[in-house]
Amino acid sequence: MDKQRRKFLKIAGAAALAGISAPVVVKLTSSPALASSTGHGETPAHAAPADAHAATGHGVEEAPTGVRLGMLIDMRKLYGHPELLEKLAAVCHKVHNVPEIDGAKSEIKWLWDVPFENAFPEHSAYHASAITKENNYLVLCNQCDEPPCVRVCPTKATFKMPTTGVVAMDYHRCIGCRFCMMGCPYGARSFNWMDPRPYIKEYNADFPTRMRGVVEKCNFCSERLALGLEPACVEAVKDIGAIVFGDLNDPNSEIRRRLDQDHTIQRKPSLGTKPSVFYIV
Amino acid sequence: MYNKRTIIPGLAIFVLFVTFPLWFNAFSTASTVPKTELPPGGEKQCVASASEMRASHMALLNEWRDEVLRDGGRIAVTVNGKEYRKGLQMACMQCHTNKEKFCDSCHEYVSVTPYCWDCHLTPTAAAEKKETH
Secondary structure, three states, X not given: OXXXXXXXXXXXXXXXXXXXXXXXXHHHHOOHHHHHHHHHOOOHXXXXXXXXXXXXXXXXXXXXXXOOEEEEXXXXXOXXXXXXXXXXXXXXXXXXXXXXXXXXXXXOOOEEEXXXXXXXXXXXXXXXXXXXXXXXEEEXXXXXXXXXXXXXXXXXXXXXXXXXXXEEEOOOOOOOOOHHHHHOOOOOOEEOOOOOHHHOOOOOOOOOOOOOOOEEOOOOOHXXXXXXXXXXXXXXXXXXXXXXXXXXXXXXXXXXXXXHHOOOEOOOHHHOOOOOEEEEO | OOOHHHHHHHHHHHHHHHOHHHHHHHHOOOOOOOOOOOOOOOOOOOOOOHHHHHHHHHHHHHHHHHHHHHOOOOOOEEEOOEEEOOOHHHHHXXXXXXXXXXXXXXXXXXXXXXXXXXXXXXXXXXXXXXXXX
C-alpha cells in the first residue's frame, strides 16, 4: 500500500510538471513566422487579399489579384456645367430610391459635388486658378481598397465584395451604429434618421428603399452591373465621356489606358485608404 | 362497479372537458387556416413546388439575399425555362402582386412580422409613386 501511494505521487508530480511546462516548450520550439501569422484574427478567406497588401512596403506596387472596379472622373469635361453635376446626382438618386431630405445632418447623398478644397484638402488651393475656384467637384464613395468603414463595422454589414472589390452594404445587417460614418474620411456615408420613404419622389420598383436607422452609400451600381449595364452616372454623361469605369487590375481595360495616359489624383491619398476613384482636374 | 350512475356521466363530462380545445376549434370560425391568393396573372409555376415554398420560402429568401449581396451572385435562377431574378421585388412580387392578400394573410395568421417591407417595395407602394411621363 505504502509503495503504491509513493509511486502514485511520483507519477502525479511528473505529469503536473509536464502539463505546466508543455505550452512553454511548444511556444519555444515553434518557428516565429508561424507564431505571428496566427495573430491576425481574420478568417483565411477574407484575410487573403488584405495580407497581400500588408506584406508590401512603401512604394512597392503589389501584384493585383482579382477584379477591382474603379472610376476615373474627367473633371475637365464637367467644368462650367453645374447642371451636369446636378443631373448626375439626380440620376443616381432616382435609380437607388435615395430620399431628398434637406439639412446637413439628415441629408442622404450617394453622389454629390463639393468645392475643390473640400474634395481635395491635401492639395493646395492657394492661388488656385479661376476654374478651380468656380467649379464644384463630383464626389462619391471611393470604394477604397483599404476601406476604413469595413474595418470598423461591428456586424460586417459593410464589407469588400471579393468578386469586384466594391465596398458593399448589406442593409439587413446594419444596426445603425454609425461607426462607418466616423471611419469614412470622405463623408460618403449618410444615416437615415427617419423613414426615408416620404422623401422619395419616384420609386424605382426594381430597387428597395432603406429604412430608418441604417447607413447608406453608393454601391457602384452593383445591381446594374449584374444586368450588364454601366453605372447610372457613367451612362448619364456617356456622350461627353466624363466618367470612365472599369477594372483597375486589368492592364487592358479602358480605365487603365486612361490612367496611364493622364496625370490623375485621388482624394486624401495620404490616409492610405487607396481610393478606386480617380480624378483628372 | 360501485356508483355506476355517477362515475360514467362524470367520466363523460371529464372527457368532454379535456377535449374542449379540439371540438371548440372544429366548430368555431375564429381561426380558419387562411387561403392565400394565387397569382392574379394565372402563373402556375414558381421557383419551387408549392409545398416547398410554403415550408421554406423564408430560407430561400435568406439564401438569395446572401448570394446577391454578399457573394455577388446576382445571376438569375432559371426554372423550367423561365428566368427569375433573385429578389423579393424582382421575382416573387412579379407574380404574387398582392402582398396584402398573399404574404400578409398567412403571416398575420401565424403572427410573424417579417421586416422585408421596411425596405422592399410592395407593388402597391411602388405604384404609388411611379414615374409619370
